[in-house]
Amino acid sequence: MPVERETAPILPRRSSVLLFHLLAYDTAGDAADGLLNGLSIASLQRWTLVYLGLSALAFIVVWLVGYLRRPG
Numbered sequence: 001m002p003v004e005r006e007t008a009p010i011l012p013r014r015s016s017v018l019l020f021h022l023l024a025y026d027t028a029g030d031a032a033d034g035l036l037n038g039l040s041i042a043s044l045q046r047w048t049l050v051y052l053g054l055s056a057l058a059f060i061v062v063w064l065v066g067y068l069r070r071p072g
Contacts, residue, residue: 039047
């Protein structure tokens, strides 16, 4: 006679739940007005460009440091 195993319910990880809550609209009015968590589209674009600029600058700095430290 086979033994049946009890299976625990599969729940999402806590970090994915927090990420979903962070990206979710607070109200239906946010989606209608084009706002994401109280940010306007212009400020969202601005902060995206700031992030991309800083990450590109960090990439260039890491590349240059590695190039300068290379032997020969």
